[in-house]
Amino acid sequence: MSQNTNYSSVTPTQATKLEGDDKRNYIRNLFDDIATRYDFLRTLVFLGHTSLWYRQALRDLQLQPGEKILDVGCGTGESTRCLNRFYPGIQIEGMDLSPGMLSVARSMDADSNYFEGDVCSIPRPDCTYDVVVTAFTFRNFPNREVSLAQMLRVLRPGGRLLILDHFYPEKPVLWRNIYTIWMSKIVPQIVRPFIADTTPYRYLAQSIINQLKMPDFIQLIETSGAKVTKTNTYTGGAAGRLIAVRHPFA
Numbered sequence: 001m002s003q004n005t006n007y008s009s010v011t012p013t014q015a016t017k018l019e020g021d022d023k024r025n026y027i028r029n030l031f032d033d034i035a036t037r038y039d040f041l042r043t044l045v046f047l048g049h050t051s052l053w054y055r056q057a058l059r060d061l062q063l064q065p066g067e068k069i070l071d072v073g074c075g076t077g078e079s080t081r082c083l084n085r086f087y088p089g090i091q092i093e094g095m096d097l098s099p100g101m102l103s104v105a106r107s108m109d110a111d112s113n114y115f116e117g118d119v120c121s122i123p124r125p126d127c128t129y130d131v132v133v134t135a136f137t138f139r140n141f142p143n144r145e146v147s148l149a150q151m152l153r154v155l156r157p158g159g160r161l162l163i164l165d166h167f168y169p170e171k172p173v174l175w176r177n178i179y180t181i182w183m184s185k186i187v188p189q190i191v192r193p194f195i196a197d198t199t200p201y202r203y204l205a206q207s208i209i210n211q212l213k214m215p216d217f218i219q220l221i222e223t224s225g226a227k228v229t230k231t232n233t234y235t236g237g238a239a240g241r242l243i244a245v246r247h248p249f250a
């Protein structure tokens with residue numbers, strides 16, 4: 001897929017299998033397109049639960065004033081602003097692939113540094129940050145292994161990586177079925193009045209269905225040079241968090 005190809009030419013199922021530049025271009029186009037409506041539609045789609053998930057996932061990080069944090073895939077900056085609110089005095093930067101999402105982030109927060117960049121080649125030297133956070137992004141990355149290697153590279157040894165993302169609830173089966181119907185059938189209908197093309201939200205549902213299961217996620221991180229020290233799931237497994245510590249001499 002070229003940089004200008006319309007993302008609607010690929011089905012959501014095909015899109016979840018894209019890798020490399022094809023995935024990068026698909027995702028950049030998609031987020032550029034929905035950037036100005038992203039925050040509102042997300043509140044609608046997840047019935048306001050994202051604020052709750054931020055609180056649950058970010059509140060116990062105990063960041064100290066002066067610590068350097070990178071928010072990878074910061075989008076419109078909600079995760080970045082949340083961290084700034086919870087931990088006054090931290091030095092946080094937000095990086096994203098989508099200029100449209102970054103422009104919304106900058107318009108809402110003139111004080112933080114937001115810059116354009118791809119998780120597969122983070123434009124920062126090794127060992128720059130104490131903590132790297134990435135929220136609701138991992139399913140969209142062009143390559144899982146390279147993304148992890150890059151996020152760990154810019155962390156100092158002993159630094160923490162926090163991944164918060166949507167997961168596909170497993171049990172009870174009734175909840176899984178309700179969630180599947182909500183995401184696949186109802187969400188495309190409720191966003192329709194606000195968006196000409198519902199592809200981004202059909203892709204969202206498919207990417208959640210294709211999300212790694214928690215044990216596979218842990219294994220992937222642990223083969224990338226970090227030790228997973230904490231995992232949590234929220235709202236019956238619809239969201240989850242992993243915290244990993246970069247090996248001291250990795």
Ligand SMILES: C[S@@+](CC[C@H](N)C(=O)[O-])C[C@H]1O[C@@H](n2cnc3c(N)ncnc32)[C@H](O)[C@@H]1O
Binds near residue numbers: 031078079136
């Ligand atoms: C669902 S949004 C989440 C935004 C934000 N973290 C939040 O919690 O609201 C996913 C973001 O990841 C960004 N993203 C996807 N692939 C990326 C990549 N390869 N490098 C950097 N950012 C990426 C997208 O542009 C998008 O803004």
